[in-house]
Amino acid sequence: MGLIECSSGSPNKNDGLRSDILTLQWPPGVIPSQLPNFETEARRLRYQALGKACNEANIPSLLLGHHRADNKETAIMRLIEGYGGEGLRAISTESDIPNCEGIYGAYQSGGRAYITTQNESAKALFAKHGRAEDMLAPIREYRKQGFEFGGVRIYRPLLTFSKRDLQKTLKDGNVPWVEDHTNGDPTISIRNAIRFLIGNKSLPMALSGPSRGLETVAENVRQKSRWRDERADNLFQALDIVSFDARAGSLEVRIPIPTELNRKMGHSQTIEQEHIGARLVRLLLQLVSPHDQISLQSLETATKRMFLEADEALPGHNAKDRPATSFTAAGVHCERIGVSIADPGLKFNKSNEYTWRLSRQPYQQNLPEPECPIPPTYPSLYNPKSKKQWQITYPEPPWHLWDGRYWIQIINCTAKPLNIRPLTEDRLIRLKARIKAEDHENTKAPAILHKLLKEAAPGLSRFTLPVIVDDEDNVLVLPTLGFEVEGLTIEWRVRYRRVVFPDNIKREAVKALPEKELQHVKQPIITSHH
Numbered sequence: 001m002g003l004i005e006c007s008s009g010s011p012n013k014n015d016g017l018r019s020d021i022l023t024l025q026w027p028p029g030v031i032p033s034q035l036p037n038f039e040t041e042a043r044r045l046r047y048q049a050l051g052k053a054c055n056e057a058n059i060p061s062l063l064l065g066h067h068r069a070d071n072k073e074t075a076i077m078r079l080i081e082g083y084g085g086e087g088l089r090a091i092s093t094e095s096d097i098p099n100c101e102g103i104y105g106a107y108q109s110g111g112r113a114y115i116t117t118q119n120e121s122a123k124a125l126f127a128k129h130g131r132a133e134d135m136l137a138p139i140r141e142y143r144k145q146g147f148e149f150g151g152v153r154i155y156r157p158l159l160t161f162s163k164r165d166l167q168k169t170l171k172d173g174n175v176p177w178v179e180d181h182t183n184g185d186p187t188i189s190i191r192n193a194i195r196f197l198i199g200n201k202s203l204p205m206a207l208s209g210p211s212r213g214l215e216t217v218a219e220n221v222r223q224k225s226r227w228r229d230e231r232a233d234n235l236f237q238a239l240d241i242v243s244f245d246a247r248a249g250s251l252e253v254r255i256p257i258p259t260e261l262n263r264k265m266g267h268s269q270t271i272e273q274e275h276i277g278a279r280l281v282r283l284l285l286q287l288v289s290p291h292d293q294i295s296l297q298s299l300e301t302a303t304k305r306m307f308l309e310a311d312e313a314l315p316g317h318n319a320k321d322r323p324a325t326s327f328t329a330a331g332v333h334c335e336r337i338g339v340s341i342a343d344p345g346l347k348f349n350k351s352n353e354y355t356w357r358l359s360r361q362p363y364q365q366n367l368p369e370p371e372c373p374i375p376p377t378y379p380s381l382y383n384p385k386s387k388k389q390w391q392i393t394y395p396e397p398p399w400h401l402w403d404g405r406y407w408i409q410i411i412n413c414t415a416k417p418l419n420i421r422p423l424t425e426d427r428l429i430r431l432k433a434r435i436k437a438e439d440h441e442n443t444k445a446p447a448i449l450h451k452l453l454k455e456a457a458p459g460l461s462r463f464t465l466p467v468i469v470d471d472e473d474n475v476l477v478l479p480t481l482g483f484e485v486e487g488l489t490i491e492w493r494v495r496y497r498r499v500v501f502p503d504n505i506k507r508e509a510v511k512a513l514p515e516k517e518l519q520h521v522k523q524p525i526i527t528s529h530h
Contacts, residue, residue, distance in 0.1 A: 278302075
């Protein structure tokens with residue numbers, strides 16, 4: 001697998017292009033060709049290798065060479081696998097790099113100074129500033145609020161070109177065509193088998209004829225999906241975000257009654273309402289959910305409760321016919337906490353609205369709790385200027401993605417391993433007893449903890465907060481609240497994962513995570529007398 005880096009430096013014999021060969025690291029004892037899901041595993045390792053390489057080389061954008069034939073092969077594969085509807089859409093021309101969840105710098109993180117121009121606010125920002133250094137100001141502000149941003153984006157600029165056209169272009173430019181020799185082996189993977197059938201004209205005319213019927217279907221589905229995405233985003237931009245508390249990952253949002261999603265329409269329009277509504281629900285859930293991928297098919301009930309049946313909760317409806325006031329979806333607990341009625345006599349008054357609260361669903365007792373072991377961080381001695389004073393330094397610790405929501409970085413200066421786990425009732429009881437017993441100087445630590453929990457994580461939502469615990473499962477730090485016990489020998493900082501808010505969100509609506517930086521270099525502790 002190759003990675004080509006574009007350089008803006010002085011050109012060399014390769015016209016400024018430097019190529020690297022990346023080797024996939026399979027687990028010990030695994031024979032790739034014998035895996036039943038070889039193609040899926042190879043794809044996962046391939047993207048992870050590319051993501052790590054891009055992060056190390058500070059490359060935010062990755063261009064892939066997929067062409068028109070790849071679109072056809074993908075569409076046929078999806079037919080074989082039983083997909084229909086939007087499952088048959090063409091390959092995306094742009095997306096976050098897949099299969100890199102939890103890899104800092106590759107997966108929606110790393111904070112590189114680029115801004116995508118996917119929405120109007122970003123386009124306006126670029127038009128206003130024009131220079132990368134001027135655009136850093138809003139990015140720094142975003143980071144100050146405790147959110148991650150960035151990550152590797154992939155682009156496929158050659159999807160509209162046929163393989164023959166690309167080969168001819170290279171030939172005209174005196175550039176050799178290079179192809180993986182395993183692509184011609186139909187026994188390795190389903191894609192290779194499909195490629196073999198296409199090359200030998202063994203597919204039915206409807207799938208391989210000059211009309212490119214299947215490719216047209218796939219492209220039409222992609223365009224339809226994109227139109228629905230845009231409609232949902234327009235509705236999302238109009239929502240009123242009352243508050244987003246990054247400390248617990250909770251959201252309060254006002255939703256007007258009605259929206260275009262709950263007006264009575266014909267059958268075909270109702271189907272579109274369902275598709276657009278599911279996308280709108282997904283945009284809201286993605287602010288809180290621990291899941292990277294949220295299936296639209298799984299949101300049918302959530303869409304009806306939050307939007308399609310919204311008018312049925314207004315006065316005048318039978319109580320037994322009203323939709324439930326709470327439900328869970330994609331690991332998120334959704335609760336309707338208020339209905340504001342400007343004029344009860346007008347069912348569709350524009351000032352009527354719901355307020356919904358979205359928070360992380362409490363962990364199920366029959367499932368293992370999310371955790372992240374943190375081994376001790378070993379220091380080294382550093383002599384910056386003279387031989388008389390030495391300093392202890394620690395290497396940059398890795399970022400860990402906990403529960404799909406929080407990036408946490410820890411320097412563990414203890415001799416024993418630590419862990420990141422959720423706060424539980426038992427852990428909280430033992431923490432309260434400890435800080436009460438150790439509060440000799442009357443620092444009011446118990447009262448401070450009580451206030452923080454009441455404000456940021458009321459009720460059961462507090463039991464979704466991450467805590468750093470020692471090897472005996474004692475809580476040392478509640479990082480998202482900025483609360484820690486006295487006498488710690490660890491350093492930490494935390495950020496919320498990358499999220500996309502409506503453009504009109506007010507700054508005061510966002511409750512930020514605590515600002516904290518690691519002190520990598522300690523004070524001099526060794527003095528030399530030589």
